[in-house]
């Protein structure tokens with residue numbers, strides 16, 4: 001299958017030298033891209049700024065902001081059979097980009113933020129994508145309930161849920177521990193493991209679930 005994967009953080013500029021971002025390393029998305037390529041799939045990776053080497057055999061498009069990731073997904077999603085949204089997209093960006101480097105003056109500074117595009121949330125409603133859609137849900141409480149709610153709201157076929165309140169897994173870690181959530185309410189916890197090993201397991205599940213003859 002042809003698979004689109006988003007990965008890494010986005011950067012939302014404040015002025016020419018500063019930005020808002022998050023701790024995402026991109027490791028989960030890059031591991032998924034590598035595992036999918038190794039399993040024989042054609043992979044397009046849309047990546048925010050990370051320090052990881054580009055996975056071999058994978059087409060990569062590099063972006064910085066949520067808006068650029070939104071545009072790249074809109075352009076490249078048609079023709080893909082499946083899409084996995086593992087990027088940690090900034091939910092807000094500065095409402096105005098200050099054109100010159102901001103100089104310090106007052107003791108406090110207030111930045112006005114505005115919502116960014118909800119990329120995963122646009123896939124069914126705006127892009128009319130009919131392929132197999134996988135989202136991530138990073139939660140600190142009520143993991144399964146929030147993940148199931150996200151699955152319904154965004155029209156996903158699978159949500160990969162992880163509890164980011166636990167240390168050593170998820171954001172900026174080598175390991176992850178996730179629970180698969182399916183539209184029929186079924187859940188499947190997977191053991192804590194290296195993201196590289198987990199990625200192989202996830203790609204196997206996604207290949208099975210997305211096959212037209214899948215017996216879920």
Ligand code: CTP
Nearest residue numbers: 085086087088089117118119120135136137138
């Ligand atoms: N996502 C996205 N575009 C955004 C924000 C998130 O595509 N602007 C995707 C992520 O890649 C992930 C999923 O949406 O697959 C869930 O991200 P999360 O931030 O947990 O979801 P939200 O719907 O923003 O939920 P919350 O209310 O928890 O912020």
